Every structure is written in structure tokens, then in C-alpha cells.
Amino acid sequence: MLQAIAFYLFAALVLLSAVFTILARNPVHSVLWLILAFFNAAGLMVIIGAEFIAMLLVIVYVGAVAVLFLFVVMMLDIDFAELRASFMKNFPLGIAIAAVLLAELVLGIGVWQSGGLQLGVASGEAAPLLGRSNIESIGALLYGRYLFLFESAGLILLVAMVGAIVLTHREGRAVRGHQNIGKQIARRPGDATVNVRPEIGQGVKL
Amino acid sequence: MDFSTSLALIAPELVLSLSGLALLLVAAWAGDRAARTISVLACMALGAAFALCLPVVNGGLAGADRIAFDGQFRADAFASLAKLMIYAASLAALVLAPAFLERIRSMRAEYPVLVLFSAVGMSIMVSATDLLTLYIGLEMQSLAAYVLASFVRDDNRSAEAGLKYFVLGSLASGILLFGMSLTYGFSGSTAFDAIGVALGGDLSTGALFGLVFVMAGLAFKISAVPFHMWTPDVYEGAPMPVTAFFASAPKVAAIALLTRVLMEAFGSQVDSWRQIVVFLALASIVVGALGAIGQDNVKRLLAYSSINNVGFILIGLAVASSAGTSAMLVYLSIYVPMTIAGFVAVLMLRNAAGEPIERIADLAGLSRVRPAVAWCLMIVMFSLAGIPPMFGFWGKFVVFQAAVQADMVVLAAVGIAASVIGAFYYLKIVKVMFFDEPSGAVVSGVGERGDRSLGTLLALSTLMISPFGFLATGWLGAVADRAAASLLLLA
Numbered sequence: 001m002l003q004a005i006a007f008y009l010f011a012a013l014v015l016l017s018a019v020f021t022i023l024a025r026n027p028v029h030s031v032l033w034l035i036l037a038f039f040n041a042a043g044l045m046v047i048i049g050a051e052f053i054a055m056l057l058v059i060v061y062v063g064a065v066a067v068l069f070l071f072v073v074m075m076l077d078i079d080f081a082e083l084r085a086s087f088m089k090n091f092p093l094g095i096a097i098a099a100v101l102l103a104e105l106v107l108g109i110g111v112w113q114s115g116g117l118q119l120g121v122a123s124g125e126a127a128p129l130l131g132r133s134n135i136e137s138i139g140a141l142l143y144g145r146y147l148f149l150f151e152s153a154g155l156i157l158l159v160a161m162v163g164a165i166v167l168t169h170r171e172g173r174a175v176r177g178h179q180n181i182g183k184q185i186a187r188r189p190g191d192a193t194v195n196v197r198p199e200i201g202q203g204v205k206l
Numbered sequence: 207m208d209f210s211t212s213l214a215l216i217a218p219e220l221v222l223s224l225s226g227l228a229l230l231l232v233a234a235w236a237g238d239r240a241a242r243t244i245s246v247l248a249c250m251a252l253g254a255a256f257a258l259c260l261p262v263v264n265g266g267l268a269g270a271d272r273i274a275f276d277g278q279f280r281a282d283a284f285a286s287l288a289k290l291m292i293y294a295a296s297l298a299a300l301v302l303a304p305a306f307l308e309r310i311r312s313m314r315a316e317y318p319v320l321v322l323f324s325a326v327g328m329s330i331m332v333s334a335t336d337l338l339t340l341y342i343g344l345e346m347q348s349l350a351a352y353v354l355a356s357f358v359r360d361d362n363r364s365a366e367a368g369l370k371y372f373v374l375g376s377l378a379s380g381i382l383l384f385g386m387s388l389t390y391g392f393s394g395s396t397a398f399d400a401i402g403v404a405l406g407g408d409l410s411t412g413a414l415f416g417l418v419f420v421m422a423g424l425a426f427k428i429s430a431v432p433f434h435m436w437t438p439d440v441y442e443g444a445p446m447p448v449t450a451f452f453a454s455a456p457k458v459a460a461i462a463l464l465t466r467v468l469m470e471a472f473g474s475q476v477d478s479w480r481q482i483v484v485f486l487a488l489a490s491i492v493v494g495a496l497g498a499i500g501q502d503n504v505k506r507l508l509a510y511s512s513i514n515n516v517g518f519i520l521i522g523l524a525v526a527s528s529a530g531t532s533a534m535l536v537y538l539s540i541y542v543p544m545t546i547a548g549f550v551a552v553l554m555l556r557n558a559a560g561e562p563i564e565r566i567a568d569l570a571g572l573s574r575v576r577p578a579v580a581w582c583l584m585i586v587m588f589s590l591a592g593i594p595p596m597f598g599f600w601g602k603f604v605v606f607q608a609a610v611q612a613d614m615v616v617l618a619a620v621g622i623a624a625s626v627i628g629a630f631y632y633l634k635i636v637k638v639m640f641f642d643e644p645s646g647a648v649v650s651g652v653g654e655r656g657d658r659s660l661g662t663l664l665a666l667s668t669l670m671i672s673p674f675g676f677l678a679t680g681w682l683g684a685v686a687d688r689a690a691a692s693l694l695l696l697a
Contacts, residue, residue, distance in 0.1 A: 148216070148275045152330060152342045155223060159323045159346060162230065163353035166316045167368075 003047055006111045010043040010104070027073045035066045039101065046108045052135045212274035215281045218255035218289060219329050225251035226322040233315035241315045245300050248318035252300070252325065256293045262286035266688030268695045277397050278336040283692040287535060287685060288332040288462040291542045292455045296325040298546045298667075299451035301659050302553060306447050309560060312358045321451070324350035328459035335470065337386045337396040340463060344382070344427065347456060348375050354451070355444040367443025374426070374436045382423025388416030389471070398471040406474040417472055421482055424467065427460040430520060431489035434513050438497075441509035446562060449505055450549035453512045454542045461516070461538065465523055465531060469693060476526045483524040484617060490517030491621055495628040502566050504552050507631065508545070511590060514628055515541055521621055522605045525612045531690035533608040536682055537601035540671060544589050544598055547667035551583040554660050555648045563648055566635060571644025580639045582668045589671040591632040592625055597675030604683075 017036040024030045038061045045054035132140075142150050198204050213220065229244050229251075236243075262272075268282045299321055307313035327346030334340040352375065356368020390396055392413040393404035405413055422433065429437040441449045468479055494514025501507040519541070522534030555563040555576065563569065573580040589598030602625060609618040669675075 145276055146278075146338070148212070148278060149338050149342050152339075152346065155323065155326065156342065156346045156349060158227075158230075159320070159349045159353075162316055162319065162323075163349060166314065166320070166353055167356060167359055 002114060003111055006047050006107050007044070009107065010040045010047070013100070013104075014040040014044065027076060028070070031066060031069045031073050034069070035062050036097065036101075038062050038066065040104070043104055043108045047111045049112070050134060051112060052138055212279075215272065215274040216279060218258045219326055221255050221258065222251055222322055222326045222329070226319055226326065229322065230319050233319055236315070238314050241313045241317065242304055244315050245304055245318045248322050249297055249300050251322060252293045252297045255325075255329075256290060259286040259289045259293070263290060263685055263689065266685075266692060268692030273335070277399065278339045279330070279333050280335045281333055282695075284462070284466070284535075284689040285329075285333040287539075287689040288458055289329045291458045291539055292325060292328045292332070295451065295454035295458065295542050295546060296321050298550070298663060299447055299455070301663055302447035302450055302550060305657065305660060306445065306553060306562065307358070310358060312360070312445070317354070317357065320350045320354055324354070325455070328455055331459045332462040332466070334463060334466065335398045337390065340467070341383065341386065344463070345379065347459060348379070351375075351452065351456060354448045355440055357448060358445050363443035364445060367440045370436055370443075371440045378423050378426030378433070381419050381426070385416045385419025385421075385423055388412055389420060392416060398467065401471040402473050405472065409475050409478050414478060417475065417479060418482070420467065421464075421479065424460060424464045425486055428457060428464060428516050429513055430486040430516050431493040431513060434490070434493065437513060438506045438509040442503055442505045446505065446549060446553055449508075450546055450553075453508060453545045453549070457512065457516065458538055458542060461519055461534070465534065466693065468523065469526070469531065480524055480526060483520055487517045487520035487524055487617070488620055490514065490520065491624040492517075495624045498628070498631045501631075503564050504566055504569075505564060507566065508548055511628075512545065514624075515590075518602060518605055518621060518625070521609050521617055524617065525608045525614065527608070527612060528687070528690045528694055529611060530608045531693060532683070532686040533604040535686040535689055536604050539682060539686070540597055540601040540675070543667040543670040544586060547582065547664060547671060548586045548590070550660055550664040550667065551579050551586060554579050554657065554664065557647050558649050566638060568645055568647035569635065569639050570642035570647075572639040572648060574644055575648050575650050579664070582664055583639060584636050585668050585672055587632040587636050591629040593629070595673045597671040597673065600676065600679060
């Protein structure tokens with residue numbers, strides 16, 4: 001019963017915030033609605049017992065992708081003075097959303113502890129290890145069976161990092177405004193000036 | 207299979223990775239001044255890895271006790287033979303680089319480290335018996351290669367080469383991943399042997415799509431026509447030691463990888479992929495031969511030449527038998543010294559300003575200015591053209607022999623006809639070097655640091671492809687046969 005209530009709450013909020021993502025006039029609000037949609041999708045994952053995917057959704061999508069969106073949106077030409085003026089007007093709405101999120105958090109954890117929602121009958125081929133959360137199972141695979149690939153993937157990231165540094169890092173030397181006094185003093189008038197007698201109508205060749 | 211046995215089987219990769227990490231620390235503290243020392247140490251690491259692979263190749267080791275990490279990795283004779291070629295080619299790339307890069311003040315301590323990690327990626331590729339291992343190895347090699355292509359970052363052409371290689375390489379990886387996900391979806395496993403079992407019988411349309419996409423992604427990496435567009439541009443723009451590296455080691459790795467995927471994972475579906483391989487082979491041979499004719503840049507010419515050679519190698523794959531695989535390996539082991547000798551010879555030439563020579567017209571009259579280099583280059587060109595006393599002939603001979611024995615006479619005939627077209631531009635270079643008036647572009651050798659190591663490398667690799675190479679045919683054939691047998695043992 002509790003699971004069903006939680007499911008309908010999360011699902012309705014995913015749909016609602018997705019609609020507001022499209023309808024919001026202010027792009028910053030759009031992104032914030034999108035983040036709310038991600039949170040609720042993560043809640044859906046929690047109630048089917050896939051807490052690892054829920055965490056990934058929050059960390060990867062909310063933590064990285066949505067913040068990236070937010071940066072891009074902030075580079076758009078938006079009148080922030082107008083936004084700030086309406087802060088007090090939107091304050092109750094913000095509080096309401098915060099309250100909804102808090103309620104969801106409590107509900108989600110409660111549901112997770114009372115067991116996952118049964119979506120269908122398992123085929124039996126990929127039966128979960130008893131007494132293990134799926135984070136533990138994934139960890140056991142990553143550091144056991146797939147250790148070689150995991151470590152190799154680490155090497156790939158290292159190569160990528162070294163490559164990025166090799167291609168962009170330059171030794172700290174002033175690019176502009178560098179004055180070589182010796183060179184200036186050693187310069188003679190003959191080096192810099194030259195007498196020319198241009199033909200009429202030809203102009204000066206430099 | 208316990209953990210320590212698995213670790214013992216990946217000993218060459220471990221040696222390379224750990225020395226790569228250690229040298230990275232040296233590079234971080236000692237800076238670019240230590241670049242030469244790091245290069246020497248990296249060469250020693252490659253030598254050690256080479257020595258670790260040698261007994262596997264000589265013994266023709268294969269079978270269940272060469273499988274590491276639950277079937278994700280296999281260190282059999284086939285993989286080890288490919289690793290020998292890869293390490294030798296990487297060693298050459300390390301020896302070539304300092305003399306060239308120091309002259310344009312672009313030698314940095316990270317160059318040998320990136321080459322080492324690229325070698326690790328390639329040896330994971332050739333040992334991969336799982337789609338995941340395949341992809342990890344391929345990406346490690348590719349990422350290092352993208353950076354190496356644009357290593358001379360102040361040079362616009364080098365930066366352009368790196369960017370082009372990166373964009374097209376990512377596209378190829380995407381296509382490959384798409385194919386891999388379809389294959390996994392329709393077979394239910396990522397391990398090659400399990401895929402081979404699951405896809406036995408009639409191939410469903412979805413699995414066929416997977417096969418085609420996997421092949422397209424890998425054809426990008428070996429630059430087989432019609433996925434070759436990036437090759438001339440990248441080879442022209444990349445610094446010449448890096449171009450020599452690209453034309454040798456990654457080719458070996460990607461071809462060995464393609465062979466293992468097709469023979470093991472899709473070994474029960476030979477009829478489905480044979481026509482694709484035949485098309486790739488013929489198109490590469492013809493486009494490689496015709497495209498090279500109009501080139502006036504040596505690097506572009508050698509790029510088309512490598513496309514042409516990939517076509518000949520794919521003939522061996524199209525045969526899809528032990529004999530065909532063995533012929534491929536023989537061809538590859540001749541192709542690597544041939545390519546390296548060609549690039550070293552061109553690298554040793556420079557004009558009065560000390561800049562490297564790239565235009566074919568600048569080679570005019572080389573036999574009078576630098577006779578030794580000209581003779582070596584002549585041997586390379588005759589060998590590439592497949593003219594009999596040179597060893598390059600043997601590689602083409604075994605490949606065509608395998609094709610004829612498998613009743614693929616038409617394929618062999620078209621290959622021979624196209625190799626006659628290819629002979630035209632190889633012989634043109636010989637004509638320019640020996641019969642044209644000197645252009646004055648190339649100056650005779652001035653005793654520069656690093657020239658001696660280049661000379662040694664040139665002499666060694668030329669010796670391998672000269673008629674003396676025929677002394678090794680018996681040993682090479684036996685080793686290649688054992689390696690091919692080890693590939694097919696579990697398939």
C-alpha cells in the first residue's frame with residue numbers, strides 16, 4: 001500500500017515537473033524543474049529496489065549534467081535584476097517545493113526499508129545474491145570478476161588526463177609585454193630606417 | 207583459475223603499465239630535460255615485455271591455461287606474435303622521435319610515456335576475448351594516439367591531424383559500441399566464445415546488424431576502404447615519427463583484433479562476413495593503388511601505400527582458415543619492418559635549413575647526395591611493390607597462395623592486377639632518386655646526434671626485408687602456423 005502511494009506520488013511529480021520544464025518562461029526555472037524531475041525519477045528507482053541506479057541518477061544527472069545546463073543557461077542574456085525582484089514573490093513556492101522534497105525523502109527511505117515493489121516475475125537467470133544490496137553486488141563484480149577491466153579503465157582516464165595536460169599546459173612565461181632591454185639598446189638607426197625613392201605612381205613597397 | 211595465475215599471464219602488460227606510471231613520475235619531476243633518459247628507459251621496458259612474449263610465440267602456447275581473468279584475456283601464441291610486432295614498432299617510434307622532435311623543439315617527457323600506454327592498449331586489444339576488453343584496449347590505444355598526432359601543438363597541421371583523428375575515431379568508437387550492444391543483446395554474452403555458440407545456426411537480422419556495425423567500427427581503425435578518408439590527412443599532419451608509429455603498430459593491433467573477433471565470436475558465421483571482408487580487401491587494394499599515383503608528399507604516399515597493404519592482408523582474412531590467418535601474420539611481420547624502414551629513410555634526410563624532407567620532388571638525385579639512404583629506400587620500394595628478390599614479395603606470395611588454395615582465384619587475380627598498378631608509384635620514387643638531376647634540396651649528412659641510432663635502425667629493418675629475409679621464411683612460417691593454430695583451437 002505504502003509502495004503504491006509512493007509510486008503514484010513520484011510518478012505524478014515526474015510528469016508534473018517535466019511539463020513545467022517545458023512551460024516555464026525562465027530558462028533557469030526550466031533547469032530547476034528538470035532537476036526536480038531527476039530527483040523524482042531517482043525516487044522511482046528506489047521503490048523498485050535499485051538504489052544504486054537512484055544514486056547514479058542523482059550524482060550524475062543532478063550533480064553534473066544539470067549543473068552544466070545551469071551554467072549554460074546563466075550565460076544567456078537574462079535580466080537578473082528582475083529575477084531578484086521576484087524572489088520574495090516566489091519564496092512560498094520555493095518553500096513548498098522544499099517541503100515536497102523532504103516528504104519524498106522520508107517516504108522513499110521508508111518504502112525502501114519495507115521492501116521493493118514487485119514489477120514482474122524474475123526469470124531466475126539473474127537472481128540477486130541474497131542478503132546483499134545491489135551496491136555490494138556491483139562492487140563485488142567490479143573489484144572481483146572485472147578487476148582487470150576496471151584497472152585498465154583507470155589507465156585510460158590517466159592517459160586522457162596526461163593528454164589534456166600535454167596539449168594545453170604551457171610553461172609560465174609571459175606571453176605579452178615582455179621587454180628585452182638589451183635588444184632595444186643594441187638596435188641601431190640603420191636597422192630600423194631605410195631610404196627609398198619610389199617611382200611616380202608606384203607607391204612604396206615595404 | 208586463481209588471481210596470481212592471471213597476473214602471471216598479463217606480465218608484459220604489467221611491466222609496461224608499471225614502467226609507464228613510474229616514468230610519468232620521473233617526467234613530472236625531472237621535466238623535459240630528462241626526455242632522452244625516459245625514452246631509453248621506456249625502450250628497456252618494451253624490450254623486457256618483448257622478451258616475456260618470445261617464449262610464448264616460440265612454444266606456440268595455447269589452450270585453457272593461457273586464459274586470464276575468467277576468459278576476458280588470452281595470452282596465446284597468436285596474441286604474443288602480434289605483441290612482438292607491436293613492441294618492436296613502438297620501440298622504433300621511440301628511437302625515431304628524439305632526433306626529429308628536438309630539432310623542432312617539441313620533444314617532451316610525455317612522448318615516451320604516451321607511446322608506452324599506447325603499447326599497453328594495443329596488447330590488450332590483441333589479447334581481448336571479450337567485447338569489454340576489446341573496447342578498453344581500443345580506447346587506451348586511441349586516446350594516446352590522438353594526443354601523439356597533435357604532439358607538435360604549435361604546428362597547425364599537427365593540431366588539425368589530431369582533431370580529425372579524434373572526431374573520426376570517436377565516431378568509429380560509437381559505431382563499434384552500437385554494434386557491440388546489438389551483438390550482446392542478440393547473443394546474451396560479451397565473451398567471444400559464448401557469442402560464437404549463441405550465434406550458431408541462422409543469423410538473425412539484429413545480430414547481422416551487430417556484426418556489420420562491429421566490422422565497420424574496426425574497419426575505421428585499420429583504415430580499410432571505404433573507411434579510410436582520415437588516413438592521408440592524419441598521416442600528413444602528424445609528426446613523422448608518429449606517422450611511422452601509426453602506420454605500423456596500431457595496424458597490427460587492429461588487424462589482429464578484427465581477426466580474433468571474426469574467427470572466434472563470429473566463427474560460425476563465416477559466410478555472413480566473408481563477402482564484407484572481400485569487398486573491404488578489393489576496395490582497399492584498388493583505392494590504395496590508384497590514390498597514391500597523384501601524391502607529391504611522401505607521407506601521403508605512404509598513407510595510401512598502407513591502405514593498399516591492408517587490402518592484401520584482408521585477403522588472408524577472407525580465406526577464413528588456419529592457412530589464411532598464418533599468411534596474414536607472415537605478411538604483417540614483413541609489413542612492419544618495411545614501413546618502418548621507409549619512414550626512417552625519409553626521416554634521415556633534411557634540407558640545408560635542417561628541416562625534414564616531405565616532397566617527392568625533393569628526393570631527386572638522392573643516389574648522388576646520400577647513396578646509402580637511397581639504396582635502402584630503393585630496397586623498401588621494391589619490397590613494397592612486391593618485386594621478387596626482395597622479401598616483400600614473400601608476403602604477397604603466401605597471401606595469394608592461401609587465397610588460391612581456398613578457391614578464391616578471382617580475389618587473388620584482382621589483387622595481383624592492382625599490385626601491378628601499385629608498382630608504378632613505388633618505381634617512380636626509385637626513378638626520381640636514381641635518374642633525375644639532384645634538386646639540391648637534400649644536403650649530405652651532417653653528423654648529428656641521433657643519426658647513428660637512426661642509421662642502425664634503418665640498416666636492421668632494411669636487412670630484414672632484403673633478400674636475406676628469405677633465410678627466415680621457414681622459421682617465420684612455422685611460428686605463424688602455430689600462432690594461427692592457437693587462435694582456432696578454442697573457436
